[in-house]
Amino acid sequence: MIDRHRTPAPFPATALALAATFILTACESGPEFNPMLLTPDALAATAPDIFQARFETSKGDFVIEVHRDWSPNGADRFYNLVSNGFYDDVRFFRVIEGFMAQFGIHGNPEVAAAWRGAQIPDDPVMQSNARGFVSYAMGGPNTRTTQLFINFVDNSRLDGMGFSPFGQVIEGMEVVDQIHSGYGEGAPGGNGPSQGQIQSEGNAYLDDDFPMLDHVVSATIVEG
DSSP: OOOTTTOOOOOOHHHHHHHHHHTTTHHHHSSOOOGGGGOGGGOOOOOOSEEEEEEEETTEEEEEEEEGGGOHHHHHHHHHHHHTTTTTTOBOOEEETTTEEEEOOOSSHHHHHHHHTOOBOOOOOOSOOOTTEEEEOOSSTTOBOSOEEEESSOOGGGGGGTOOOOEEEEEOHHHHHTSOOTTOSEETTSSEEEHHHHHHHTHHHHHHHOTTOOBEEEEEEEEO
16 A cells, blocks of 8 residues: 555456356355456456556546556556456545545455455656556555555655556546545544455445445446
8 A cells, every 4th residue: 555654368267166156155245246356367468558448437437548668567467457347346445635546455355355465566667656647556665466546646756665657547537536535544544444444344344434435337448
């Protein structure tokens, strides 16, 4: 995660076997999901050089354009996550006005657990964390997994900390600006959601305790 002190194909046999086990319980443990999301190592396609992803959200739509040469490992991970529906029904759980909007913990605890340790190597910082640019949250070197943040303002101070933008919102930044920020910083530093509880309880926890959070309805690759 970002430091709380304001730094911020075909199914392989293994996936089919997991599908038989988990698809029956998806409704009980959390939102339904693509069984491929239980096998992070299998989702390793190389992203196109440039592609776009459209996010339909509870506030409207926005489009992220990704340039693989900006952050190759980050772009590849994002491409695989979006292509397999990871961000569908995911909440914007940490939104701080004048800073950024963070999201990317899956609403089903089984999926969240599968990706928690699926870290990717760092990429050099080739672009700045300017308004509208998108980077991964992280807790130190080589700890990026699935959590993203969109910069509301010029956060170039994050560049020297290793936050490597891989894409930019090219349509709908006015939608991003409207994402609910009323809960502020997350627990324990603030009154917002606890990341630990999101990991363990998923959307059930967020819907009960933080019903005003905005969410991604669906995210799809639209070009590339």
